[in-house]
Amino acid sequence: MKTQVGIIGSGPSGLILAQILHLQGIESIILERKTTDYVLTRIRAGVLEQSCVDLLRQAQASKRMDIEGIMHDGFDIAYSGEAHHVNLKKLTGTGVMIYGQTEITRDLIDLRRKNGGVIIEEAEVTTIENITSKSPIIHYLKDGVEHQIQCDFVTGCDGYHGASRKSIPQDILKTHEQIYPFGWLGILSETPPVSKELIYTRHERGFALCSMRNEMLSRYYIQVPIDDKVEDWSDDRFWDELKKRLPKDAANKLVTGPSIEKSIAPLRSFVCENMRYGNLFLAGDAAHIVPPTGAKGLNSAASDIHYLSNALIQYYKNGDEQGLDQYAEKALKRVWKAERFSWWMTNLLHKLPNSDGDSGSFTAKMQLAELDYLFESEAALKSLAENYIGLPY
Numbered sequence: 001m002k003t004q005v006g007i008i009g010s011g012p013s014g015l016i017l018a019q020i021l022h023l024q025g026i027e028s029i030i031l032e033r034k035t036t037d038y039v040l041t042r043i044r045a046g047v048l049e050q051s052c053v054d055l056l057r058q059a060q061a062s063k064r065m066d067i068e069g070i071m072h073d074g075f076d077i078a079y080s081g082e083a084h085h086v087n088l089k090k091l092t093g094t095g096v097m098i099y100g101q102t103e104i105t106r107d108l109i110d111l112r113r114k115n116g117g118v119i120i121e122e123a124e125v126t127t128i129e130n131i132t133s134k135s136p137i138i139h140y141l142k143d144g145v146e147h148q149i150q151c152d153f154v155t156g157c158d159g160y161h162g163a164s165r166k167s168i169p170q171d172i173l174k175t176h177e178q179i180y181p182f183g184w185l186g187i188l189s190e191t192p193p194v195s196k197e198l199i200y201t202r203h204e205r206g207f208a209l210c211s212m213r214n215e216m217l218s219r220y221y222i223q224v225p226i227d228d229k230v231e232d233w234s235d236d237r238f239w240d241e242l243k244k245r246l247p248k249d250a251a252n253k254l255v256t257g258p259s260i261e262k263s264i265a266p267l268r269s270f271v272c273e274n275m276r277y278g279n280l281f282l283a284g285d286a287a288h289i290v291p292p293t294g295a296k297g298l299n300s301a302a303s304d305i306h307y308l309s310n311a312l313i314q315y316y317k318n319g320d321e322q323g324l325d326q327y328a329e330k331a332l333k334r335v336w337k338a339e340r341f342s343w344w345m346t347n348l349l350h351k352l353p354n355s356d357g358d359s360g361s362f363t364a365k366m367q368l369a370e371l372d373y374l375f376e377s378e379a380a381l382k383s384l385a386e387n388y389i390g391l392p393y
């Protein structure tokens with residue numbers, strides 16, 4: 001088999017890229033190691049920056065999002081038992097959109113099927129050969145049989161655990177990583193959200209987040225030790241712990257119900273600086289991971305795809321390689337700022353190892369002083385707001 005752009009992974013990065021290329025008449029094949037049904041059960045991001053919304057509109061994949069997505073003009077940060085409002089709209093002129101990653105993926109898979117585009121499911125990419133040549137070859141296994149695809153370019157949109165980054169020689173690979181000693185236990189429940197907007201909470205017992213997908217679907221998270229097991233967390237235990245961390249008002253209003261999904265996600269900051277190696281281009285979680293506190297994972301994947309799709313279009317329309325040559329540098333500039341913001345927000349709101357959850361510790365005092373400062377200084381709050389709504393592409 002042959003194609004112009006071989007795309008590894010049918011997460012949002014791979015699917016958005018394929019759709020934008022399709023609109024420009026550029027052919028691609030998507031290889032996905034899981035079934036589409038499995039991909040559609042993964043519950044992940046929920047907050048979209050305006051630039052991500054614009055990219056989905058450019059990809060003509062926004063029909064349902066424009067109807068069902070909910071615009072939020074702000075969110076709350078709660079600490080010391082009180083909620084404080086961050087008015088994004090007033091501080092920056094724009095807000096964010098609530099629309100689940102699952103829905104984006106569903107919309108893009110539907111479009112791909114309608115367009116007759118190829119997604120090869122249950123196809124596990126094993127290696128990429130001749131990456132530095134003009135015709136790299138992707139090797140994959142399907143039903144135990146090895147196949148290959150020859151392409152002009154390979155795009156590694158295969159997430160943190162994918163095969164593409166591993167194809168870069170060890171002596172060239174340059175990565176940076178920080179692992180946090182806690183995770184997020186998340187549940188999805190068919191209950192009305194506790195508040196109209198999101199509530200991020202710093203509490204001595206640990207971080208908590210109240211989020212949502214729609215008026216009858218809530219998403220809640222609590223910080224848990226990294227070695228906790230989902231099985232140890234009954235729904236009742238989860239709701240009890242969440243209530244303890246929320247301000248009284250919210251805790252009293254919280255409507256609980258059976259969870260329809262429950263999982264623990266580890267928190268990690270990670271950047272691979274080789275976003276290009278030969279004719280392999282990494283995008284999204286394959287190249288960088290953020291802790292979810294700033295809602296920057298999917299949004300950073302979207303900005304990569306903006307730069308990468310423009311570069312590929314420029315190449316196929318004009319034979320111009322400048323965009324491809326500049327891809328890694330441009331993408332990384334924005335990625336590092338999203339990393340900084342996510343790391344900062346994580347450290348501000350979580351119970352850190354050396355704080356012992358005790359407000360008397362130095363670390364806890366620093367968090368509280370910074371939070372007080374945020375809500376006393378419009379300049380500080382504006383800095384938070386402009387990072388949250390997303391820095392310009």
Ligand code: RFL
Nearest residue numbers: 009011012013033044045046125158159284285297298299
């Ligand atoms: P994905 O979504 O991981 O997709 C990669 C795909 O590649 C496939 N794959 C392979 N296919 C073939 N061969 C191989 N060898 C393969 N190896 C892997 C995988 O099966 C998969 O289908 O990466 P992508 O497309 O780069 O998208 C990134 C986003 O999924 C991620 O950044 C976000 O979900 C992060 N994130 C959030 N981001 C936001 O912008 N806003 C949020 O509110 C937000 N909340 C979250 C999040 C991530 C979370 N978790 C679970 C880590 C909340 C949570 C809890």
Ligand code: PHB
Nearest residue numbers: 045046211292293294295
């Ligand atoms: C979510 O709704 O899943 C969500 C929202 C905000 C975040 C992270 C996750 O910062």
